[in-house]
Amino acid sequence: MSESNARIVVLNSSRFGQGNPRLGESLMEDFLDTLAKSVHVPQAILLYNSAVVLACKDSKLLKPLKALADLGCKVLVNEESLVFYSLAANLECGEPTSLKDMTECMMEADAVIKP
Numbered sequence: 001m002s003e004s005n006a007r008i009v010v011l012n013s014s015r016f017g018q019g020n021p022r023l024g025e026s027l028m029e030d031f032l033d034t035l036a037k038s039v040h041v042p043q044a045i046l047l048y049n050s051a052v053v054l055a056c057k058d059s060k061l062l063k064p065l066k067a068l069a070d071l072g073c074k075v076l077v078n079e080e081s082l083v084f085y086s087l088a089a090n091l092e093c094g095e096p097t098s099l100k101d102m103t104e105c106m107m108e109a110d111a112v113i114k115p
Contacts, residue, residue, distance in 0.1 A: 008044040008109045009035070011051035016115060028054070031115060032064035041071045042113070046102050047094065048078035056082075056090040065093045076102060 015024030016031055032054075035042070045068060047055055054061045055077050069075050075094030082088040082096060106112050 005111070006043045006109050007040065007111045007113060008046060008105060009042045010046045010048075010106065010112055010114045011054070012049040012114075014050045014053045029061060029064075032061050032068075036064040036067040036071070041068060041073050043109070044074040044076055044105055045094075046076050046078075046097075046105060048081050048099070048102065050081075050085070052077050052081045052085060052087060052091075055093040056087045057092050058090075059092070062093055069093060076105065078102060 011028075013024075014028065015021060016027035017024050045065070053059060055065055055075060059065075065075055076097040077091060077094040079088075079096040079098055082091060088096070
């Protein structure tokens with residue numbers, strides 16, 4: 001990640017925030033849609049814990065994630081989380097990645113955004 005101003009977004013939940021689950025799902029949808037339309041596309045999005053469901057079959061948020069990937073944003077999905085949630089076979093967007101590689105990605109970034 002030697003590119004200057006390399007920004008990555010780190011998501012650890014399928015919802016945005018800690019409040020009402022329905023509101024959190026709606027806010028996550030708005031966040032990813034906005035990010036996909038932004039002039040400042042992150043270099044990568046890291047998904048771990050329950051956020052891995054966002055990149056899997058039947059997710060309502062595959063469209064904005066795929067749009068981000070098409071714009072050159074890497075979508076990195078934690079392998080251990082996929083296995084834990086029995087979703088490894090359902091991954092539709094992104095690449096399975098170890099926590100070690102995700103950690104290195106965060107350490108090399110100019111900015112880590114964790115909403």
